[in-house]
Each structure stands twice: as C-alpha cells, then as structure tokens.
Amino acid sequence: MKAAFAPKYGPPDVVEIRDMPRPVAGAGEVLVEIHATTVTRTDRETLRGHPWFARLVTGLTGPKHPVLGIDFAGVVVEVGPGTSRFSIGDRVFGLSPSRYGCHAEWVAVSEDGAIGHIPETLAFHEAVVGEGAWYAHSNLEAFGLASGQDVMIYGASGAIGTAAVQLAKARGAHVTAVVGTRHTDLAAALGADLVVNYMTEDFTARPERYDLVFDAVGKTTYPACRKLLKPQGAYYASDLGPWGQTVWLSLWSAITRSRRVVIGMPRDPREVIGFLGDMLADGRYRAVIDSHYDLDDISAAYAHVATEQKTGIVVIDVKPR
Numbered sequence: 001m002k003a004a005f006a007p008k009y010g011p012p013d014v015v016e017i018r019d020m021p022r023p024v025a026g027a028g029e030v031l032v033e034i035h036a037t038t039v040t041r042t043d044r045e046t047l048r049g050h051p052w053f054a055r056l057v058t059g060l061t062g063p064k065h066p067v068l069g070i071d072f073a074g075v076v077v078e079v080g081p082g083t084s085r086f087s088i089g090d091r092v093f094g095l096s097p098s099r100y101g102c103h104a105e106w107v108a109v110s111e112d113g114a115i116g117h118i119p120e121t122l123a124f125h126e127a128v129v130g131e132g133a134w135y136a137h138s139n140l141e142a143f144g145l146a147s148g149q150d151v152m153i154y155g156a157s158g159a160i161g162t163a164a165v166q167l168a169k170a171r172g173a174h175v176t177a178v179v180g181t182r183h184t185d186l187a188a189a190l191g192a193d194l195v196v197n198y199m200t201e202d203f204t205a206r207p208e209r210y211d212l213v214f215d216a217v218g219k220t221t222y223p224a225c226r227k228l229l230k231p232q233g234a235y236y237a238s239d240l241g242p243w244g245q246t247v248w249l250s251l252w253s254a255i256t257r258s259r260r261v262v263i264g265m266p267r268d269p270r271e272v273i274g275f276l277g278d279m280l281a282d283g284r285y286r287a288v289i290d291s292h293y294d295l296d297d298i299s300a301a302y303a304h305v306a307t308e309q310k311t312g313i314v315v316i317d318v319k320p321r
C-alpha cells in the first residue's frame, strides 16, 4: 500500500511516499480502507520531535511509528477474529492516537478504540475532525464547562479553537471567540455569542468576566488573561506557553489546589468519538476545512500546517473525493 513514511525527525520534506505492506486486522481489530485523513499539529510536532521530552513517548532517535496520522475516515474492509461492532462496508471515522498510521491507504484499529459510524449524509473528508475535537473536549470536560457559564476561546479559528466554540455552545455556555480579522465571520457562523478581533482591539481590556478562558492556540498567557477571570475562574491552555511558563503555573496551581491554570491533558479519545457522530449528523458540529491535499503531496500539507496559520483542519484525500 501507499503510505507517507517519516524515517527520522525533521522538517516536512523528510516524509517520503513509500510502498509498504498492507496491515491485516488482528484479533479485536478492523481494517479500514482510508478515504480521508488530516495533517494535524500533533503530526507536525511528532514529525519534528517537539517538545524534546515527548520523544520519551514518540521515540528517542526517530518516530517509533514512522507512518504518522491520527485522524481517519474510510470503509471497513476486513474484520478480525472476535469483533462484533462493525461489518464489512461500514463507513467509519475515528482516531488512532497511540499507533498513528493513518497517512496510508489502510489502517488496522481496535474496534474498542476511538471509532464510530459516519453519519450517512457526511462525506469522508467532513468526518476527519477528531483531533481538534478531542483536545477541545478534553479541556472543556476537565474544567466541567456547564450550561450558562461564560467562556472565552482565544484562537477560535484553529482546529482546536473551531471545535471548542462548537462544543462549548453544545454545552449551553455563553461563548466569546477571539480571532483575527479574516476569521470574525467564521467565528460568528460557528455560533459564538460575541466575537472579538485581537488585531483591532486589546481583548484583555474587555469588560466581560469569564468562568473559563481557554487559549486554544498557545498564543496568549495567564498573566495577560488573569483580569478577565471571575474570582473562581480558570485559565486553560492547549500549549506550554512562552518558555514553558504555563507548565510551571499549572504545576503551582496543582500544588496549591487552586485549579487556576491548567494544561488540559488529553482524555480517553473514545469519549469524543462517542458523541461526535450524533453532533455531525444533526448539524451541531461541522468540519471547518482549510485545504485539501493528495497523499502524494503530504509534505506540502505539513509545510502549510507548520505556518501555524491554518483555519480548522488540513485534509489529505487518500482517495479522490
């Protein structure tokens, strides 16, 4: 099968298209013929081996799983022994966060993992939204965002940010989205109650106060956002912050049990895939697609993701749309 192979850590052009053996569905697994996948910030950070301590998990000298890619959407073409949830021909989507392997024509995944049915009305490329939704859900769930609460989502135009706006609205929260000029219409269309343009206004000077400020793009800091918080409010971040400051602040928050600053740890990805299918089916969630690339052009997709300027997700069409 055709796969995008990363023989070492490095920039986008280390990725090579190779012919590799097709995987088989082992016990408890299904084999998925992939129609669409994505290049995410997770893939990009894994490809460059960043941050350094992540190499303890992703491989000390090079990627332990050299075929990256964690989002998949495709068709079940083989079911392994002992499986019962899926049948050959089922359209499925999901995440393969521990073994990656989705930048390829086929992937074998556990049927007990983060995999669900794609709603009938949805194309494959509209279903590869798992990674952003997973990180967004992990943070909102860790905070316990509830109906009626006020949340500010900073960087509401990336994969995590566009997901966070939609998931926070689905929870009944009152959402302020902070985005740049080119994304103000998008944020409103996703359901944000208030849209703030960080390019024309100092968002930290807003008069509103929040239960949660979620930095979905790693471009602001707790000290900058502190005055936006209600007395019991909290600042959550998807990134380590300048010089890792959010890590140290979150450790201090944990020690003092203030829960004021938190880097949301990824939760079990089955949670999010479990409810995302229903949300996609009834229109409460939709993919925000930046661009499409063929698998052969995946290095260019990586280079685009590395600009940190994408809007939502970058789709790889493994099969023609």
Ligand SMILES: NC(=O)c1ccc[n+]([C@@H]2O[C@H](COP(=O)([O-])OP(=O)(O)OC[C@H]3O[C@@H](n4cnc5c(N)ncnc54)[C@H](OP(=O)(O)O)[C@@H]3O)[C@@H](O)[C@H]2O)c1
Binding pocket: 040, 041, 042, 043, 045, 046, 050, 051, 132, 135, 154, 155, 156, 157, 158, 159, 160, 161, 178, 179, 180, 181, 182, 183, 198, 216, 217, 218, 219, 238, 239, 305, 308, 309, 310, 311, 312
């Ligand atoms: N380490 C990992 O494995 C890992 C994995 C996933 C995610 N993450 C982290 O999670 C964060 C979000 O990931 P993502 O995939 O959602 O990001 P993304 O899609 O790459 O975010 C890009 C968006 O950020 C906006 N942006 C750029 N500069 C901004 C600024 N100063 N203020 C507000 N918005 C800005 C851009 O639009 P404008 O420029 O028009 O505003 C663009 O739409 C990143 O910090 C990433 O490092 C880390």
